[in-house]
Amino acid sequence: MIRTVIFDIGNVLAGFAWHEYYEKLGFDAAMADRLGRATVLSGDWNEYDRGCMSDEAIVSLFVENDPEIEAEIRQAVSSITGIMTHYGYAVDWVKELKRKGYRVLVLSNISRKILQECWLALDFLPYMDGGILSFQDKLLKPMPE
Structure with missing residues (x-):
């Protein structure tokens, strides 16, 4: 399941x-x-x-x-504000999956600079249950770690 x-x-x-x-x-x-x-x-x-x-x-x-x-x-x-673009469906998609009982995680290679400067395009992140952002864990996917 x-x-x-x-x-x-x-x-x-x-x-x-x-x-x-x-x-x-x-x-x-x-x-x-x-x-x-x-x-x-x-x-x-x-x-x-x-x-x-x-x-x-x-x-x-x-x-x-x-x-x-x-x-x-x-x-x-x-300044890289604008290099990431907002997908209007992202927040609703995450919320719908959570409402259906799924745990929703993120696993992404992303820099601190993008997180800080493109926050508006990443407005779904507060709704996630957790995950790995590469710069935080100093790892890149698909590293086995």
């Missing part, structure tokens, strides 16, 4: 709309792609989510990925 539902956050309960976010900052599609390769699509983004390094150390890794666009990288990640 299923008693617990475990959700990821990105593109399940909230959108991870990095490309659109970079374009809203004024970068054209080609530069948004380039910024993506240096940041969110790089393995270094995992370290951001793991939460073991300072923001400045992570930004330095992003810059190493494409030093020619250092200024653009720094601008793109100085």
Whole structure:
């Protein structure tokens, strides 16, 4: 019998709309792609989510990925409010599952910066019964731990 539902956050309960976010900052599609390769699509983004390094150390890794666009990288990640988008159904979905007796958890790779700066898109979190956010436990899924 299923008693617990475990959700990821990105593109399940909230959108991870990095490309659109970079374009809203004024970068054209080609530069948004380039910024993506240096940041969110790089393995270094995992370290951001793991939460073991300072923001400045992570930004330095992003810059190493494409030093020619250092200024653009720094601008793109100085504030990331808006990189996550609100899914209007998330809160109601979580509440409905809880009303039906399910325990509802979250298991997601997410950085402290996203949690702090994108809180409005993550409004379902207070309704969760618990879970793991990678930066809090210093672990990334799918690590066995």
